[in-house]
Amino acid sequence: MKQISTREIESYLQKYIACMQAHGEELMDKPMPAADEELFALYETTGNRLKYESVYFARRKMLAVYGCLSLLEGKPEYLKKLEEVLDGICEEECWALPAHINRKEDPQWRICVDLFASETAHALSDIISGLKGRLPSALCEKVRENVFRRVLTPFMNAAAPYAKWEGGDNNWNAVCCGSIGCAAIYLMQDEPELLKPLLDRIVCSLDSYIAGFSEDGACMEGLGYFTYGMTYYTGFADMLYRYTDGAIDLMEDEKCRRIAMFQQKCYFPSGRTLSFSDGDSRDTYKMGLTCFLAMRYAGVEIPPISCAGGFDEDSCYRFMANYRDVVWTRKYLEQAEKGLLPAEEDDGAADCLVLPGAQWSICRGLSGGGMAAKGGNNGESHNHNDVGSFLYLAGDEMLLTDLGAGEYTRDYFGEKRYDILCNHSFGHSVPVIDGKGQKEGTEYACSHFEADGSGRTVISFGQAYGTERVKSLTRSLCYDPAKESLQAEDVLEDREAGENPVSMKENLVTQYKPVIVGNAIHIAGRKYGCRITVEDLEGSIGFETKKHSNHRGAEEEVYCITWEVPADKEKPGTRKCRFRVEMEEI
Structure with missing residues (x-):
């Protein structure tokens, strides 16, 4: 990857600050939008998160805009506008999101240390500390009281773990603990006997x-969650x-260095x-974190x-990231x-x-695209049932796709998670066995993975389907970065x-809507396309249109796109399929 110039970064920073300033002018005479009970209850009644959260994060946008501008320009x-915003956030009934609380079972639901209560505590603490002496003392005391009452005191008074995120292995741990730790340093330096154990x-x-x-430093939750968690960790x-x-x-641990290298490995040219x-698949990076x-x-x-x-870019307008995008x-x-x-x-x-x-x-191709494949297991954080799956790009067009994250709803993180296409193996480029997809859980995994670093990858993943009828299922992929072609072979062995x-x-x-002619599948993007040729096809190729x-x-x-894989006539109990993906310019 070509290192960008400092001139490009300077230009980016100027535009970033100009955007904040434009928002500062635009929002100056507007009140904070009301996050009322009707919106709050929508998640409980319908499972919809977006409507309440759009208002919640519009309020956090005002906090980020005027917090950053006050610190940077003063x-x-x-x-004056920041005073109004700080007071409004202190008056909120609950800093946590509806999706993270249970009002029916928890009478203390208003005090819940989740991601966003923690983020809010950090932002407020950072702002009043950085603007010490420039905000009314009564307002600063109100902010301090709210941060302690809603976040610091409940966390300190609870035996570890406060909740399952404390000591966890995902972004929640980094965001909540990073926020709490920062807030504590800002507000508790005069109480070292309490601060040190915290x-x-x-x-x-x-x-x-x-x-x-x-x-090797990979974040199994996905690139966006690397950015989220590492922003607060750093x-x-x-x-x-x-x-x-x-x-x-x-940051001195060698593993932290490997983690820092993860982001650049996730970008195609x-x-x-x-x-x-x-x-x-169109993620962006945080300039501040990357510079750090x-x-x-x-x-x-x-x-x-x-x-x-x-x-x-971040619709949640996280102050930690926004401010450090400038200062770092x-x-x-x-x-x-x-x-x-x-x-x-x-x-x-x-x-x-x-x-x-x-x-x-x-693997990365000359057009700027490439191929990526994964083994792993189906019990990873933010899991999709996708063991053995792959994606294929030509240029900036993902012709064989990994859908990534779907809409976050109540069902998305509930019992119906794997009824949702992007989470089910039917929404990934992996075989369907006996009409069924893969199962969820860490035991449903890749049993063997090898890759030579030159384009060849072998994945054994029959175990991911959780059926005794399958002895083995092995996928072999060979990608040529110069020709941007992919040769795939799947071999299934029946146990009996x-x-x-x-x-x-x-x-x-x-x-992209495919066109099928005989044993060939044509997928056309805007500039690039690909031809998929199926060898030894018996029967026909079809496709089903689904909603995501x-x-x-x-x-x-x-x-x-689906087709039946015939039995190998020479090897009873074996089914073998070969197909080739070749890039085409439109």
Whole structure:
């Protein structure tokens, strides 16, 4: 990946700040939108999250805008508006989201330390500390009282774990503990006898977050959750390092360096991103976080500036990230000017990368696209039943897709999660066995994974289907980065070849309507397309149109292309399918 120039970063930063300033003018005379009971109750009655959350995050947008502008520029009009916003947030009935509480069973539901209560506590603490002496003392005391009552005191008074996220291995741990730790340092430095044990508890919990990454640094939840969790982990790590005068450095572990390298491995040259699990194939990165990591570790690359998220990119308007997008980026530019950045490392611009701990294989093609395949298991955080799946891109067009995250609803994180297409194996390019898909749980996994780093990947994943009738199912993929062609072979072995053999149907997923002619499948994007040729086809190829509600709640069409895989005439109890994917320019 080509390292971007400081001039590009300076231009990005100017636009970022200009966007905040434009919002500052636009929102100056507008009241905070009301987050009322009717909206709050929608999740409980319908499972819809988006309507209440759109109002909640509009309020957090005002906090981010006027918090950042007051700290960065300090204009009286910004400070005055900030007072109104801070008071409004202190008056909210509950800082947690409806999806994270249970009003029917918990009479204390108003006090719940979830992701967003924690984020709010951090933001308010950061702002009043940074603006000490410039805000009314009564307002600062009100903010302080709210942060303690709603977040710090409930957490400190609860035996560990406060909730399942404490000591967990996913983003919740990093976001909640990082936020709480920062808020505590801001507000409790005059109480060291209480602060020290709290910080020790936070550090202990965050050890489990780092342990949740694979040994090669991969975030199994998806790239977006890497960004989310690491934003708060690094925010706290930076603050703790400064508070302890360097005595505690959470970034010194070698695994943290490998984690820092994960982001750049998820980008294809075109700017498209890996969308495994609850990811996004058009993800963006946080400039502040990336600059922080690049200042710390040699070899961290900043992806193309076109992929950098602007101020409005995060619809949740997280103050931790927004403010550090400015201050950490400025610091990076200062260090670059002084020649103080770590020396660049040449990774050889590898066409193919292997993450053996995550069981991911990633290949990049000349057009800017590529191929990626995964093993893993079906009990990962933000899991999709996708063991053995792959995706294929030409240029910036994902012709065989991984849908990534769907719309977050009550069902999405409930018992009906795997009734949703993007989470079910039917929504991934993996075979259908005896008419059924893969099962959820860590035991339904890849039993063997190998990749040579030159385009060849072998995945054994019969275990993912949870049926004794299957002895083995092995997928072999061979990708040529120069030709951007993919040769695939799936081999199923029946445990007991007899009168009732195991059936197998191939299933390829695309969001472009396919055209089928004989044994050939044509998928056409805007600039690129591909031809998929099925060898030794018996019967016909068909496709079914299905609906997918994406992460923003918009409905999209998905096409699942299927054909029956015949029995191998020479090997009873075996079914074998070969197909070839070849890129075509439109």
